[in-house]
Amino acid sequence: MTEGGSAGGRFALYDLFAAYGALIDAAEFDAWLALFAATCSYHILPRENYERGLPAGLVYCDSRAMLEDRIRALREANKYNIHNDRHLIGLPRLIGEEDDANLVEAPFAVYQTDQEGETRLFATGLYRDRIVVEAGGFKFRDKLVLLDTFAVPSLLATPL
Amino acid sequence: MLNAGIWPTLDYSRVPYRLYHDPEAYQREQERIFRGPTWNFLGLEAEVPNPGDFRTTYVGDTAIIVNRDANGTIHALVNRCAHRGAMVRREMSGNASEHTCIYHQWCYGQDGRLNSIPFRRGIRGKGGLDPSFDMAAHGLRKLRVASINGALFGALAADVEPLEDYLGAPVLAQLRRLFERPVTILGYNRQRIRANWKLYAENTRDNYHASLLHEFLVTFGLDRSTQVGGVKMDARHRHNITWAEAESDTAELAQEAYGTARVRSNYLSLKEPELVRFRRERADPLNIAITSVFPSAVFVQISNSLAARQIRPRGVDEVEIFQTMLGYADDPLDLTLHRLRQANLVGPAGLVSMEDGEAIEIAHRASRPDGDSTTVIELGGAGVISDRDYRVTDVPLRGFWSYYAELLGIEPAGAVR
Numbered sequence: 157m158t159e160g161g162s163a164g165g166r167f168a169l170y171d172l173f174a175a176y177g178a179l180i181d182a183a184e185f186d187a188w189l190a191l192f193a194a195t196c197s198y199h200i201l202p203r204e205n206y207e208r209g210l211p212a213g214l215v216y217c218d219s220r221a222m223l224e225d226r227i228r229a230l231r232e233a234n235k236y237n238i239h240n241d242r243h244l245i246g247l248p249r250l251i252g253e254e255d256d257a258n259l260v261e262a263p264f265a266v267y268q269t270d271q272e273g274e275t276r277l278f279a280t281g282l283y284r285d286r287i288v289v290e291a292g293g294f295k296f297r298d299k300l301v302l303l304d305t306f307a308v309p310s311l312l313a314t315p316l
Numbered sequence: 317m318l319n320a321g322i323w324p325t326l327d328y329s330r331v332p333y334r335l336y337h338d339p340e341a342y343q344r345e346q347e348r349i350f351r352g353p354t355w356n357f358l359g360l361e362a363e364v365p366n367p368g369d370f371r372t373t374y375v376g377d378t379a380i381i382v383n384r385d386a387n388g389t390i391h392a393l394v395n396r397c398a399h400r401g402a403m404v405r406r407e408m409s410g411n412a413s414e415h416t417c418i419y420h421q422w423c424y425g426q427d428g429r430l431n432s433i434p435f436r437r438g439i440r441g442k443g444g445l446d447p448s449f450d451m452a453a454h455g456l457r458k459l460r461v462a463s464i465n466g467a468l469f470g471a472l473a474a475d476v477e478p479l480e481d482y483l484g485a486p487v488l489a490q491l492r493r494l495f496e497r498p499v500t501i502l503g504y505n506r507q508r509i510r511a512n513w514k515l516y517a518e519n520t521r522d523n524y525h526a527s528l529l530h531e532f533l534v535t536f537g538l539d540r541s542t543q544v545g546g547v548k549m550d551a552r553h554r555h556n557i558t559w560a561e562a563e564s565d566t567a568e569l570a571q572e573a574y575g576t577a578r579v580r581s582n583y584l585s586l587k588e589p590e591l592v593r594f595r596r597e598r599a600d601p602l603n604i605a606i607t608s609v610f611p612s613a614v615f616v617q618i619s620n621s622l623a624a625r626q627i628r629p630r631g632v633d634e635v636e637i638f639q640t641m642l643g644y645a646d647d648p649l650d651l652t653l654h655r656l657r658q659a660n661l662v663g664p665a666g667l668v669s670m671e672d673g674e675a676i677e678i679a680h681r682a683s684r685p686d687g688d689s690t691t692v693i694e695l696g697g698a699g700v701i702s703d704r705d706y707r708v709t710d711v712p713l714r715g716f717w718s719y720y721a722e723l724l725g726i727e728p729a730g731a732v733r
Contacts, residue, residue, distance in 0.1 A: 200665065204408070205503040212503025212641040214665040216656050221587035226660075226667075228586075233532040235671045307506045307636065308664035311673035 159289055160250050160258035169248050169287065172294045173262055177243030180315055185227045188315070193288055193295040198223045200316055202306030203281070214303065214312055226315075236313035241278070242267045248283075257286035257297055266316055268309075279305040279316055318344060320721075320728040324690060327732045328717035329698040334687030336512040336680060341724070342632040348723050349611050350376025350629075353476040355483075357613030357626055358382050358392055358459075360640065361466040362499050363409070368426070371409040373638075374628045375472060376612070380459065381405045381415060382468065385426040390463070392470040393428040393456040404456065415456070428456035464488065465495035467615075467624065483609065484550030490557050490607045493598070494615055494622065494642075502641040502655060507664035509637065509673050511680035513612070513629040514720075516637065519672055520608045521556045521712035523547055524695045527574075529675055530668040534574060536585075538592040538619065538661075538668065539604055542570045546705040553701045553715025553733065554610035560707065562594050562603035590657055591667075594619045608712075610719055618668065620651070621658040633680070639663055701732055 159165040172191065179188040192198070200215040217223040248262040261284050268278040286298040301316045318340050324330040335341050350356065356375040359382055363371050370383035372395060379395035381404070397404050397417040404417045404424060414431060416423040423432045430451045438444030459470035462479035469479055480488055509516065519525070526533060526541070533539040545560030586592060594603045597620065607615040612627040622643065628636040639662070643655045662669045683689075696709025701718060704711055714732075721727040 202503070202505055208409075210501060210503035211652075211656055212505070212659050213656070214505055214663055216660055218653075218657070219588060222591065222657070222660075225586045225588055225591060229532055229536075229667050233535045234667065235529065235531070235674060237674050237677070306504075307508050309508050310510065310664075310677060311507065311670040312665035313670055 160253070160260065160287065160294075165258075166250070168294050169250070169258070169260060172287065172296075173245050173248050173283075176296075177245045177264070181241050181243055183314075185231070185315075189224060189227060191296055192220065192223065192299070193290050193297040194220065196220050196223065196296060197298045198226075198296075198301075198315075199299070200301040200303055200312070202303050204306050206302055214308070215301075215315075230313060234313055237268075237270065237310055239268045239270050241314055242269070242275075245283075254286065257288050258294075260285045260287050264316070276309065277305075278309055279303060281305065281316065318724070318726055320726045322726065323721070323728050323731070325698070326728055326730050327698050327701070328714040328721070329693045330690035331693065331717055332688060332690050333683035336515060337632060337684050337687065339632055342629070344724050345611075345629070346376050346378075348725065349720070350378065351472045352723055353471070353473045354611055354723070355462070355469040355471050355476060355479050355609070356611070357609065357624065358461070358468040358470045360499060360501070360624070360642075361390065361463060361468060362501060362645075363640075364390065366411065368411040368413055369409070370405065370412060370415075370426075372405055372407065373626070375459070375470060376629055378472065379403055380470065381456070382470075383412075383415075383426050386413075389427075390461055390468065391427050392459040392461045392468070393424070394459070394472075396456070397422055398430060398454040398456065399433075424456050428458050430455045464491045466499065467491055467495050469613075484552070484555065486548050486557055487550055487555045487607055487609060490605060491615060493600075494605075494607075494617065496598075498645040499622075499642045500645045500647070502643050502652070502659065505639050505641070505663040507637040507639075507673060508630070509635050509676060510633060511635060511676040512632060513627050513635040514716075515676040515679050516627050516635050516672070517608065517611065517716060518713045519676055520606055520614045521547075521558070521716055522710050523558045523707045523712075524710050525675070526558075526707070529671045532667045534570075536592055540565060540570045540574070541707040542573050543604075543707070544705075545604065545707045546703065547707075547709060547712050548703045549701070549712055549715050552719055553712070554719035556608045556712035556715065558604065558606040558608075558707075558712075559602055560604035561601040562596065564601065588657075590654065591660060592619065595651070595654060608716075610716065616662060618661050619658050620655055621661050622655065623662055637664075699732065 198217040199213045201213045244265045246263040251259040266279045269275040281304045282302045284300040288297045364384045367386045381393045381395045402419045542565040543560045544564035548557045605617040614625040616623040624640045626638040696711045
């Protein structure tokens, strides 16, 4: 059962994406990690690599363990520009089904605001996800962040 | 005025902040460094494997086409039409037997020769170019090109010394080590940092900052300044190799050293330890080898993550870092996967490199208002510029500035080299 196609399923997908952006922006990363399935992957891939079939990503987490390590490093080791994120995520589009997963795409923009209150567009791109039902709700199993803005402004620390 | 009087000391232990912000310095750098007698990393032969393959790149501000002709020879050309100065080849890569400017369709061969001009004789005998117009004198300007095991370098000035002499024996050995087998491209990443390009060039020569700024290195036990390591330069001290040997210290030594320095070193464990596990690939024990080639190339080995970087100035206040992630063509699948995982360590989102973007931006920002004030470069001692077999040093920065001053024509009398 994928359940993404029913009316209730659509609303649940919208809720999932709304929570995804809001939890990053609020820096609630434990709750954000809980949106991913027990077995999951998370990749941020520059569009120029994707179009050439090149595999290297800016962030390459092919297991939940690696994704959790990323968040731990962000909290305990990495230093980065002091900023707030704002995710604007477009309506998710159900593309199809693959085995037990919904194939879903959604466009996004992320703005960053620094301590002086200056906001700049940080990134635009497309989420291309496999979403499964687990423990009674939708979870991201594979999240691919296709990054249009592959000339990364300054640096990329917080997840997109 | 930019002249030899700007240096407060003769050993480059004091660098005026104005050099990061001065448009006059930027213009002179373009003229005397990037268009001067230096070799600049262009890319890899592996990126243009077949006849007709091209890719576009930059040397300083100058747009460049690198392409392979039907005989397999690689040419590098200034990507600027002889007619009105337009960029001839706009795509980042592709395959083509000729390069035609879209503006007026002047058409150039793979060797830069001007092949044809539309309406050269006009229409019905009217217009066009004078018959005396010399096609041969209006090709795309050619660079000198040389390769170290497939790593391509180009020079815009005719009077540059041979590449192998320019690099010197230690750097040449490092490049031959990195490119010992045919490489494969795993991907690219790019970063736009709001800082002068020289702050980035200094940063890759600064061994001192590594385990202090990049806490991940120490926190997760990947690299510590207590390891056996140091800095090694060419005879002119313009290039530098920052190196360290794997598993060459003890946890006790590191705890003691970093404890005294009040640096956190609690050796957190990762859920996926492969991220920092070093798979030894060669006879030598190096797990850190960062080779900076003056002015704008960096070749990087951090554990099993391999990369080649171009530093592309984008005006006095911005720099693009263009990084090519590498593996070897004969890597088994599991090693490719290992490199892709360890690619998390480097680049704009790198667990041990993201901080560089922030560090050089804050250096650029705060240094702006006080042009006559200077940095302090004395770790590892002032005075003579020489190799060090320890890591708490920034001596190679002084080597960079020494050669910089020479090329810009602002070297003070009696300065160290």
